[in-house]
Amino acid sequence: MTNTLNLRTATLADAKILLAWRNDPQTRAASHNTDEILLENHLxxxxxxxxxxxxxxxxxxxxxxxxxxxxxxxxxxxxxxxxWTVAPEARGQGVAHKMLSKLIDTFQQPLTAQVKKDNMASMKVAERLGFVIEKEESGVLFYRR
Ligand SMILES: CC(C)(COP(=O)(O)OP(=O)(O)OC[C@H]1O[C@@H](n2cnc3c(N)ncnc32)[C@H](O)[C@@H]1OP(=O)(O)O)[C@@H](O)C(=O)NCCC(=O)NCCS
Incomplete structure (x- = not known):
């Protein structure tokens, strides 16, 4: 166990796991489009x-x-x-913060994120990374960093 998180570019070989995470009920609830995504559309x-x-x-x-x-x-x-999405079995362990803090360091340009305002964990993740709320529309918080 190293506890070192590695962030790599996704490939087509990740298609199945990405779809499973996308169709997970919590991910769907947190998304703008809450429909289940079909494999062929996802591919x-x-x-x-x-x-x-x-x-x-x-x-x-x-x-x-x-x-x-x-x-x-x-x-x-x-x-x-x-x-962002954390694998269902890896939630509750600070993974979102770890992967996003690695990622945002690679960007020079302004960053935005949209979080539904009932998604307390994601709001905390965004705010701990320095995102601030710019506006709220229809239950969605628009963050900027
Ligand atoms: C939301 C999500 C990204 C959070 O990722 P995570 O790594 O599991 O986050 P954690 O559970 O470690 O929680 C992050 C922070 O929120 C806090 N938190 C978690 N659940 C909370 C809740 N219900 N109310 C208040 N705070 C909460 C944690 O204590 C932690 O705070 P800290 O940084 O001060 O320690 C993850 O649950 C997920 O992928 N959900 C489904 C998809 C999704 O919502 N994506 C984001 C769309 S914007």
Whole structure:
């Protein structure tokens, strides 16, 4: 056990685990689109995302040989919007903070994040990383850093 978290670029080989995390009930509840995603739609989305790193970047976090979470960055006019998910079995152990603190150090540009306002754990994660609330709309907090 090293407790060192490694963040690497996602690949097509991660498709199954990323879909399982995306379709996990808590992840769905925290997402804008709460529908269950079908494998074929997910594969098409992942394949096209991986081809356009200037628009979207995806990472997978590994801890002691286990896949424990994922982060995503979507290009905006003036920076990147971040989003994140921790593997269900790895929640409650500070993984989101660990992977995001590694990630945000690699960005020079402004960062944003959207968090539903009932998602206390994610609000804490964002605020501990220095994100501040810019506005609230329809139950969603818009963070900026
Ligand atoms: C939300 C999520 C990312 C949190 O990641 P995590 O690594 O499991 O976070 P933790 O449980 O370690 O909690 C992070 C912080 O929130 C606090 N917290 C957790 N649950 C809480 C709750 N219900 N109320 C208040 N604080 C809470 C923790 O104490 C911790 O605080 P600390 O930094 O002061 O120690 C993870 O649960 C997840 O992936 N959920 C589903 C998908 C999702 O919500 N993605 C984010 C969309 S914005």
């Amino acid at each position: 098409a989305w992942l394949e096209s995302s991986l081809k356009k790193p200037e628009q979207r970047r995806l990472w997978v976090a590994e801890l002691d040989g286990n896949l424990v979470g994922t982060c995503r960055a979507d290009k905006e006019d003036n920076g990147w919007e971040l989003s």
